[in-house]
Amino acid sequence: xxxxxxxxxxxxxxxxxxxxxxxxxxxxxxxxxxxxxxxxxxxxxxxxxxxxxxxxxxxxxxxxxxxxxxxxxxxxxxxxxxxxxxxxxxxxxxxxxxxxxxxxxxxxxxxxxxxxxxxxxxxxxxxxxxxxxxxxxxxxxxxxxxxxxxxxxxxxxxxxxxxxxxxxxxxxxxxxxxxxxxxxxxxxxxxxxxxxxxxxxxxxxxxxxxxxxxxxxxxxxxxxxxxxxxxxxxxxxxxxxxxxxxxxxxxxxxxxxxxxxxxxxxxxxxxxxxxxxxxxxxxxxxxxxxxxxx
Numbered sequence: 001x002x003x004x005x006x007x008x009x010x011x012x013x014x015x016x017x018x019x020x021x022x023x024x025x026x027x028x029x030x031x032x033x034x035x036x037x038x039x040x041x042x043x044x045x046x047x048x049x050x051x052x053x054x055x056x057x058x059x060x061x062x063x064x065x066x067x068x069x070x071x072x073x074x075x076x077x078x079x080x081x082x083x084x085x086x087x088x089x090x091x092x093x094x095x096x097x098x099x100x101x102x103x104x105x106x107x108x109x110x111x112x113x114x115x116x117x118x119x120x121x122x123x124x125x126x127x128x129x130x131x132x133x134x135x136x137x138x139x140x141x142x143x144x145x146x147x148x149x150x151x152x153x154x155x156x157x158x159x160x161x162x163x164x165x166x167x168x169x170x171x172x173x174x175x176x177x178x179x180x181x182x183x184x185x186x187x188x189x190x191x192x193x194x195x196x197x198x199x200x201x202x203x204x205x206x207x208x209x210x211x212x213x214x215x216x217x218x219x220x221x222x223x224x225x226x227x228x229x230x231x232x233x234x235x236x237x238x239x240x241x242x243x244x245x246x247x248x249x250x251x252x253x254x255x256x257x258x259x260x261x262x263x264x265x266x267x268x269x270x271x272x273x274x275x276x277x278x279x280x281x282x283x284x285x286x287x288x289x290x291x292x293x294x
Contacts, residue, residue, distance in 0.1 A: 008036065009064070093281075096143070096144035096268075098126070098265070099127055101265070120281060125144075128194075130150040148264055149202045151268065155269070155271070160287070161291040167239055169252050169254065179254070186215070187214075192231060192238045194224070200239075228248070229245075239256070
């Protein structure tokens with residue numbers, strides 16, 4: 001049994017037809033039939049059932065295909081890892097980030113990394129922390145800039161920076177001239193918030209609980225630019241970090257005096273998950289960030 005033989009078997013199993021499979025593999029039909037027959041002889045069982053001109057995997061064949069796919073996938077991964085080891089400045093890595101960072105930090109971070117490592121490809125995913133955390137746990141994302149709230153158990157997180165949260169109001173709001181405010185002054189206000197589960201919502205909930213108030217929430221959304229738009233037309237106020245959408249919508253930010261009115265951002269990755277040389281390059285770059293430059 002050899003790798004070529006297993007690749008032939010996989011192709012026949014997927015196509016279900018010896019003649020068509022031999023055409024795809026560019027070998028003779030007799031050579032392909034002989035390879036399959038030899039494999040069945042080595043295993044001591046038939047792998048296919050014949051139905052008219054087509055062939056289908058039997059129970060033995062289905063088990064063999066499952067194991068063959070796993071083995072060929074592992075082999076391909078090994079080939080990729082060796083190739084990357086030969087040149088750690090090439091390859092790719094998958095990068096997740098909070099959607100609220102998309103207009104503030106991420107473009108500059110990616111631009112600077114690409115200048116330093118132009119041959120490393122970044123595959124991007126964005127969303128709230130709990131969503132990105134699940135992607136890390138499922139190994140669909142290698143590295144991510146996220147909040148430490150609602151992380152999956154397998155996710156390792158290291159703080160990189162923190163940023164203040166602000167009360168955001170329309171420019172004609174009664175509080176718009178204030179430099180700072182306490183949360184317990186806002187009991188009578190109407191709020192527009194992100195939905196439950198988002199890390200910013202969790203931070204806001206904590207501030208409300210700490211101040212002992214029950215906020216009136218009139219709208220819930222999934223995007224800060226939508227919330228900023230609703231604030232701009234006077235439908236309520238909100239708590240959020242400083243983002244470009246605030247300036248775009250002509251909104252006013254007011255400092256929050258309460259303790260814990262900060263959002264922490266850090267680097268997340270899956271514990272014991274293999275990171276390619278390209279991923280390790282990107283991790284080192286992210287860990288060395290001076291966020292004030294971005």
